[in-house]
Amino acid sequence: MLLSCIILMMYGPHNSAEAATITAENEIKQILNNLFTNKSDYLADRDNKLADFYDNKHLLSRRAYKMEVDRKLYLHSWAKKRNMKIVNSQSKIRVTRVRIGENVAVVSLGHSQKISYSYNNHPSSAQWFGLGTWHAITLKKIGDHWIVWKEWYLDPLEENPSLIPSGVPVDSPDREVAQDGKKYRRKAAVAYADKYAGLAWGAGNNGKYNRKYKSYNNHGGDCTNFVSQALGDPEEGGGLPMRGPWRYHYPNGGSRTWVQTDALKNFILYSGYGRVITTDFFPELMKQTDAQPYGAIGKLKEGDLIAHVLKNDVDHFSIVTGFDDHGYPLVNSHTADRFRAPFDLGWDKTTKYILIQIRD
Numbered sequence: 001m002l003l004s005c006i007i008l009m010m011y012g013p014h015n016s017a018e019a020a021t022i023t024a025e026n027e028i029k030q031i032l033n034n035l036f037t038n039k040s041d042y043l044a045d046r047d048n049k050l051a052d053f054y055d056n057k058h059l060l061s062r063r064a065y066k067m068e069v070d071r072k073l074y075l076h077s078w079a080k081k082r083n084m085k086i087v088n089s090q091s092k093i094r095v096t097r098v099r100i101g102e103n104v105a106v107v108s109l110g111h112s113q114k115i116s117y118s119y120n121n122h123p124s125s126a127q128w129f130g131l132g133t134w135h136a137i138t139l140k141k142i143g144d145h146w147i148v149w150k151e152w153y154l155d156p157l158e159e160n161p162s163l164i165p166s167g168v169p170v171d172s173p174d175r176e177v178a179q180d181g182k183k184y185r186r187k188a189a190v191a192y193a194d195k196y197a198g199l200a201w202g203a204g205n206n207g208k209y210n211r212k213y214k215s216y217n218n219h220g221g222d223c224t225n226f227v228s229q230a231l232g233d234p235e236e237g238g239g240l241p242m243r244g245p246w247r248y249h250y251p252n253g254g255s256r257t258w259v260q261t262d263a264l265k266n267f268i269l270y271s272g273y274g275r276v277i278t279t280d281f282f283p284e285l286m287k288q289t290d291a292q293p294y295g296a297i298g299k300l301k302e303g304d305l306i307a308h309v310l311k312n313d314v315d316h317f318s319i320v321t322g323f324d325d326h327g328y329p330l331v332n333s334h335t336a337d338r339f340r341a342p343f344d345l346g347w348d349k350t351t352k353y354i355l356i357q358i359r360d
Contacts, residue, residue, distance in 0.1 A: 025098050028105045028139065031146050032093060036111060040089040043072050043115070053148050060150035067151070070158055077161035078345060079117055082328075083168050087126060088116035094199075094207065103141040104149075110134055111153070114201040119326055127324045129345075132199025132207070132337030154336055156346035163348035167286040171327035172294040178302040181360020184231075184273075186303035189238030190321045193230045198337035209334070210236075214253045222334040227305060227317040228258045230332075231273075231358070238303065238358070240273055261314035265307050268356060274305065277355035282344055285353060300329050300355055306343050307354040314354070318343060 034053075041048035054065035079086050090113065097108040116128040133153045140149035178186045196210045197203035209215055209222075213229055216222040228248070231238045242248065245257040246267045257263040268274040278285065278296040286295045300306075300320050306329070308316040318331035321340050330340040344351070 024100050028098055028100065028107065028146075029095055031139065032095060032107065032109065032137070035148065036091040036093050039068060040091040040113065042068060043075065044086060044089040045076075053146075055142065055147045055149075058149070061148055064148050064151040067155075067158065071155065074157050074159050074161050074164075075115070078164050081164045081166050082342070083120050084117045085120060085123070086115065086117050088114075088128075090114040090201070092201070105139040105146075107137045107139065108135070109137065110199045110207065112199050112201040112207065122325070125325055128202075129330065129341040130197070130201030130203065130339035131341065132197070132201065132203070132339075134199070156336055159346060159348050163350065165282045165349040167283050169286055169297050169327050169329070170288060170294045171325075172298040175294075175298065175323070175327065176301060179360070183240065184303065184358050184360050185237070185239045186301065186358075186360070188236060189230045189303045189319065192233060192237040193226075193319045193321050193332040194339065195236070196226070196229070197332045197339040198334055200332070200337040200339035200341075202339035203332075203337070212250065213248065214251075216254075216259055217335055221316075223317045224261050224264050225254055225259045226332075226334040227319050228254060228264060230319050240358075244271065246271070261307065261317055264317065265314050265354065265356070268305070268358075272359065274356045274358045277304075277357050279309070279352060279354045281349065281352055282347075285355070294327070296355060297329055298327070299357065301357070304358055305356040306331060307356060308347055309352040309354060310350065 038048045038050045038053065042050040050068065051065065055061040076086055092112045094110040095107060096110065099106045111133050113131045114128055115131065116126050118126050133155050135151060135153040137151045138149040139146045180186055195204035198209055199207050210229060213225065216225045228246070229237055232240045232242055244267070245255055246264070248254045248258055257267045269276065277299045280296065285297045288295055292298060302320055302322060304320045306318050306320065307314045316333070318333040318338070320329055321332045322330045324330060329343045331343045332339055
């Protein structure tokens with residue numbers, strides 16, 4: 001009897017507290033799964049109760065809900081400008097941290113989202129792309145109900161819908177199929193970009209970046225580092241030789257030219273590794289001419305690059321990984337993570353694009 005009491009004193013309360021913690025965490029994770037399922041339902045115009053997860057009386061909760069409203073408005077406005085319709089959305093989450101207090105839970109999680117769309121003139125043929133974002137969420141329990149008290153995530157879909165330019169790329173039926181060259185392994189560069197597109201739905205490597213390389217997401221952004229990897233990784237990537245100022249110093253990090261947007265752009269062009277197809281705003285890229293019957297955009301091949309320019313500075317880099325059924329260039333990138341997403345999604349009419357062809 002004495003031994004039983006000692007064992008109970010040693011292990012019983014501890015195990016009970018641990019079990020209660022696990023139960024609370026499982027409850028929070030279930031709420032989060034329901035929240036993100038409802039976010040996807042809301043984005044795809046399915047019946048849902050997303051507003052029930054927020055409290056309109058509190059400023060931060062109201063702002064978090066408005067972010068979802070604005071995101072949906074932008075995405076559907078963008079699709080309309082492209083003669084498309086958003087037809088479905090799916091979500092998966094990966095909870096990485098939960099801290100539970102009295103009626104409060106602070107959570108970090110990764111969100112992978114698949115967004116499907118169709119063209120209005122071909123509604124039966126669905127296309128899709130993947131997005132990935134990291135979220136910091138505070139849940140608060142009011143009565144018996146958990147609500148989103150505040151939320152932060154870096155999502156480039158909060159643009160002004162009135163600034164979306166019109167235009168749809170003209171499909172190029174005789175588009176040149178990308179082939180590996182003597183200097184550049186295009187297919188490998190695309191496979192690398194697909195494998196290491198992070199949290200974006202569709203990416204490989206269990207949603208993780210290549211651990212050989214440092215992530216620069218907390219140092220101004222990882223987009224250029226990712227493109228450099230796809231171009232130059234000697235084992236899995238495009239295999240362009242590192243030379244001059246463009247190189248990665250394992251395991252310490254990349255040179256300025258490896259990780260900084262304008263520096264990479266200048267190196268690619270002045271080294272002879274690439275050439276500019278054109279630099280222009282979205283409508284001009286779509287314009288058909290005798291010399292370019294499918295627009296300048298029709299000159300792109302898988303493994304080429306697109307630089308996004310704001311106020312004369314390169315703000316972002318992405319790598320072309322394919323084309324949808326109508327010839328829309330699709331790109332992969334980091335910050336935020338994207339898998340075969342339309343290249344202009346999240347940008348507006350103030351954005352210039354530099355289309356860069358990598359020499360084979």
